[in-house]
Amino acid sequence: MDSTVGGVEWTSDDTSASEVSRSDKAREFYEEKIYKPAIVAWSDMRTRIGILLMSIYGLMAVVAIAGLWRAPTSSQAPERYMQPFQNWDYPLGSTASGVDIMALIIHSTDEMLLMILAGGVWATGLAVAVGTLAGYKGGTIDNVLMSFSDLVMAIPGLPLVIILAFTFNPENPIFVGIIININYWAGLGRSLRSQVLTIREESYVEASRTMGVSTPRILRKDVIPNLMPYITVNFVFAARYVVFASVGLFFLGVLPYTQANWGVTLQRAYSGGALFAPEAAHWLIAPMLAIGVLSLALILLGQGLDRVFNPRVRTRLAGESESTAADEEEDTFGGKVM
Amino acid sequence: MSNYYLRRTARVFVTIYLVATLTFGLIRLLPGGPYTQLRNQLLRQGMSPEEVEGRIQALQNINPNAPLHQQYIDYMAGFMQGNLGQSIHYQKPVAEILAQAAPWTIFIVGVSTVLVFAFGIVFGALQAYWEGSRFDKALTTLSISVMSIPFYVYAILLLYVLSYQMGVTPTAGTVGSDYRGEGLSVGFLISALQHAFLPILSYTVAEAGIQMLAMRGNSIQILGKDYVRVARLRGIADTRIATRYVARNAVLPMYTGFLLLLGFRLGGTVILEEIFSYTGLGYYLFDALNSNDYPLMMGTFLVITVTLVIGVYVADLTYGKIDPRVKSGESSEAF
Numbered sequence: 001m002d003s004t005v006g007g008v009e010w011t012s013d014d015t016s017a018s019e020v021s022r023s024d025k026a027r028e029f030y031e032e033k034i035y036k037p038a039i040v041a042w043s044d045m046r047t048r049i050g051i052l053l054m055s056i057y058g059l060m061a062v063v064a065i066a067g068l069w070r071a072p073t074s075s076q077a078p079e080r081y082m083q084p085f086q087n088w089d090y091p092l093g094s095t096a097s098g099v100d101i102m103a104l105i106i107h108s109t110d111e112m113l114l115m116i117l118a119g120g121v122w123a124t125g126l127a128v129a130v131g132t133l134a135g136y137k138g139g140t141i142d143n144v145l146m147s148f149s150d151l152v153m154a155i156p157g158l159p160l161v162i163i164l165a166f167t168f169n170p171e172n173p174i175f176v177g178i179i180i181n182i183n184y185w186a187g188l189g190r191s192l193r194s195q196v197l198t199i200r201e202e203s204y205v206e207a208s209r210t211m212g213v214s215t216p217r218i219l220r221k222d223v224i225p226n227l228m229p230y231i232t233v234n235f236v237f238a239a240r241y242v243v244f245a246s247v248g249l250f251f252l253g254v255l256p257y258t259q260a261n262w263g264v265t266l267q268r269a270y271s272g273g274a275l276f277a278p279e280a281a282h283w284l285i286a287p288m289l290a291i292g293v294l295s296l297a298l299i300l301l302g303q304g305l306d307r308v309f310n311p312r313v314r315t316r317l318a319g320e321s322e323s324t325a326a327d328e329e330e331d332t333f334g335g336k337v338m
Numbered sequence: 339m340s341n342y343y344l345r346r347t348a349r350v351f352v353t354i355y356l357v358a359t360l361t362f363g364l365i366r367l368l369p370g371g372p373y374t375q376l377r378n379q380l381l382r383q384g385m386s387p388e389e390v391e392g393r394i395q396a397l398q399n400i401n402p403n404a405p406l407h408q409q410y411i412d413y414m415a416g417f418m419q420g421n422l423g424q425s426i427h428y429q430k431p432v433a434e435i436l437a438q439a440a441p442w443t444i445f446i447v448g449v450s451t452v453l454v455f456a457f458g459i460v461f462g463a464l465q466a467y468w469e470g471s472r473f474d475k476a477l478t479t480l481s482i483s484v485m486s487i488p489f490y491v492y493a494i495l496l497l498y499v500l501s502y503q504m505g506v507t508p509t510a511g512t513v514g515s516d517y518r519g520e521g522l523s524v525g526f527l528i529s530a531l532q533h534a535f536l537p538i539l540s541y542t543v544a545e546a547g548i549q550m551l552a553m554r555g556n557s558i559q560i561l562g563k564d565y566v567r568v569a570r571l572r573g574i575a576d577t578r579i580a581t582r583y584v585a586r587n588a589v590l591p592m593y594t595g596f597l598l599l600l601g602f603r604l605g606g607t608v609i610l611e612e613i614f615s616y617t618g619l620g621y622y623l624f625d626a627l628n629s630n631d632y633p634l635m636m637g638t639f640l641v642i643t644v645t646l647v648i649g650v651y652v653a654d655l656t657y658g659k660i661d662p663r664v665k666s667g668e669s670s671e672a673f
């Protein structure tokens with residue numbers, strides 16, 4: 001197979017690297033790692049919607065940090081229970097105590113994004129480290145790591161998180177994200193391990209091993225790239241879990257907060273009579289929408305990113321000018337797998 | 339072969355032992371020690387310090403002034419006899435409260451998990467067979483939109499529409515007040531089902547989409563395998579291919595997901611049961627947390643964990659029946 005077809009392998013080709021200038025290298029890096037993945041990602045409808053929705057949340061976070069929208073305080077709106085889309089100064093209406101609902105939604109976005117980033121990185125990072133090491137090394141290391149994961153998996157997440165939250169009273173969103181995913185990594189690590197078990201027997205891994213390449217390098221260069229699609233998808237799932245669990249815990253009132261956020265708003269609407277009063281329904285629905293759309297964006301992004309990391313889909317979609325003969329052959333061979 | 343079952347069973351006990359130890363450690367972690375608040379309260383009521391210590395010791399079977407290892411041994415001995423201490427709030431043994439609560443939680447989690455997998459497997463398989471059809475596309479879109487909403491939002495919405503606005507289903511509790519404390523009867527069962535309907539529905543709706551997509555992906559992958567093609571060429575009946583060759587292999591990876599799911603769902607009952615005021619394990623955990631009832635809190639935590647460990651154990655044993663490879667002992671070469 002031509003080395004240009006693989007796309008990813010091209011940059012690590014050392015023989016030609018000595019002859020190209022630095023700017024060439026930079027341009028090549030841009031082409032291979034940024035431009036082409038971007039085209040593939042953008043060509044997929046789901047990613048496009050996902051990116052669009054995520055940037056709305058990003059924008060909301062920026063607005064919140066820069067203070068472009070008023071912070072939520074009680075009786076800031078002219079009347080209680082203002083209906084949404086009636087007054088454009090208060091587009092989502094107001095609550096029972098006259099708080100601008102738009103302000104409530106906007107001013108918790110930045111912390112939420114930080115939280116899901118921290119939780120996602122923590123869960124997937126630890127899972128990749130444990131899963132690949134256990135799967136690749138085997139033997140005692142595998143036994144020890146997997147027994148530990150099994151123990152961690154045996155503890156139901158939410159009750160543990162609740163007790164930890166009660167004990168530590170975390171306020172920092174990064175800390176909250178990590179606590180929520182405190183044992184999320186175990187299950188993911190286990191399934192990564194079982195995938196590594198098949199990858200470790202591949203001939204190219206064996207070749208690296210016989211050449212005396214160090215274990216961390218084999219894991220980094222040979223094993224983890226193969227797992228990337230799976231890791232990305234699960235990063236998104238971990239992030240989604242952080243959204244669901246954190247809002248749930250704020251709803252229960254387990255986590256401390258300084259400023260009302262989606263979960264707290266949901267709780268106040270729920271206990272403040274929005275269940276009985278139709279004129280307060282928007283108070284309940286606004287935070288629900290904020291949660292739902294954010295997790296929808298995450299899911300769509302996850303499914304779209306799957307394609308970016310899948311080299312076969314990538315060359316076919318990105319390389320109009322490249323010869324795709326080799327790919328087509330591979331595809332027909334692969335049959336219905338795609 | 340029997341060796342596998344033996345090892346697996348041994349692991350259950352080791353896990354439960356370790357979790358009990360962890361719980362013991364967690365009690366010590368709690369802010370200001372477990373009984374500071376209660377002790378102050380009792381002292382303020384004019385009890386003598388000796389009496390207070392005696393009360394607290396009776397609550398948890400732990401003498402707070404004994405050395406740590408002695409406390410640990412007392413705690414574990416009590417736990418093994420099924421003694422989880424005395425609830426401060428309810429003035430009843432924790433074990434008694436939880437014995438009443440656990441069946442409800444197991445009922446809800448069990449039924450909804452079975453439903454999730456039934457829907458997921460059937461519809462996911464159909465989607466895979468008609469891949470690219472309008473049915474497939476519509477169901478995929480539906481799954482993605484449905485799974486982006488957490489179960490407690492469904493719970494609140496269903497409660498809002500069906501219970502408060504339409505009055506079709508009860509708003510709280512496990513059974514109607516007429517049947518409380520009574521034995522099994524037809525009325526009791528109907529009332530229990532009515533009360534469990536919304537919790538089960540919201541738990542099922544939120545998760546079915548994910549399993550559907552997983553089953554769809556697995557089945558599509560297996561439909562492309564050579565052995566399925568060979569089976570077709572051999573002229574094996576389509577139904578046999580669908581059930582024996584495709585479905586069986588596609589379900590296997592979902593089994594591991596099932597174990598994880600069980601943990602998330604048992605944990606999620608804290609939120610679910612709170613919304614429906616459904617007096618199961620999760621309800622009491624949260625209740626104990628709010629009333630600073632440490633024995634009840636730790637006891638509930640322990641019982642939820644033990645339930646999960648047993649659930650996973652049962653699932654693991656049946657997994658061996660579906661996939662014979664497990665028993666061969668997958669010890670691999672170490673690098």
